[in-house]
Amino acid sequence: MRSQSKKSRFFDSSNPYLKEEKFESVSRTQSLDVSEKMTVTGAVNKTFLLGTILLAAAGVSYTFPSSLLTWGGAIAGLIIVIIASRKVEQSSTWGPLYAVCEGFFVGGITAMYASYFDGIVLQAVTLTFAVFFAMLALYKSGLVKVTKSFRSGIMMATVGIFGLYMVSFVLSFFGINMPFLHEATPLTLIISLAILAIAALNLLLDFDTFEKGEELGAPIHMEWFAAMGLIITLVWIYVEILRILAIFSGRE
Secondary structure (H helix, E strand, O other), X not given: OHHXXXXXXXXXXXXXXXXXXXXXXXXXXXXXXXXXXXXXXXXXXXXXXXXXXXXXXXXXXXXXXXXXXXXXXXXXXXXXXXXXXXXXXHHHHHHHHHHHXXXXXXXXXXXXXXXXXXXXXHHHHHHHHHHHHHHHHHHHHOOOOOOHHHHHHHHHHHHHHHHHHHHHHHHHOXXXXXXXXXXXXXXXXXXXXXXXXXXXXXXXXXXXXXXXXXXXXXXXXXXXXXXXXXXXXXXXXXXXXXXXXXXXXXXX
16 A cells, blocks of 8 residues: 555656646635636637747747757746646646747757758658647547556656656766667667657647546636646657657758
8 A cells, every 4th residue: 555655646746737636636626617617628729829829939949049049948948837737726827938938949949950951840740740630539539548547657657758858968968878869770769769659648648638627627727737738748749759850860
């Protein structure tokens, strides 16, 4: 029982954007009118709004490349995600701020890759949309059920990948690269595709979050929270696809 309790606390503290409990807790503590409750349509609309803001910010960063905007946006975006996960009632504020910061990061990264590889951006965007619609179709078909154990497994894998990226980022300051992440080898391809698969499976959790939020009668600000989670996943998939295409085009 003790080990099971520890595991539960680990998942509760790892990535709030992946857990159903966040929606259950806010739903239980508030009595709301219908107009004050989260809906799938509302969450979808807010996702489009955040996506538009992100694209606008990305356009600025892409047109005027700046390492300050790119990496400043990435760091600020990470900080905002951490804050937003603890201040969910302020999601309508944190969501747009995250979209701006992450847009600066995405635009800068896109400009960097585009300067090295012709056509890589169009390929990455096309593949990102392909992954999104494929996972949406898979979710709607009911072939994959988002159970608590499935959610917990994806969360654990996601946290592990995040930790791997953080180690790689720190080592890069000392001129050390992890060969299995940066060199064009069969092992790198396998690992990269596995990471992309985990990122894609996160979309299933996001879709389920939209429906569970409405089903549980979560407050309307959770629409922003859910939308922000989906944007986080889409950015991850896009950047991961860019990285994979770059590695196997000869330069990363």
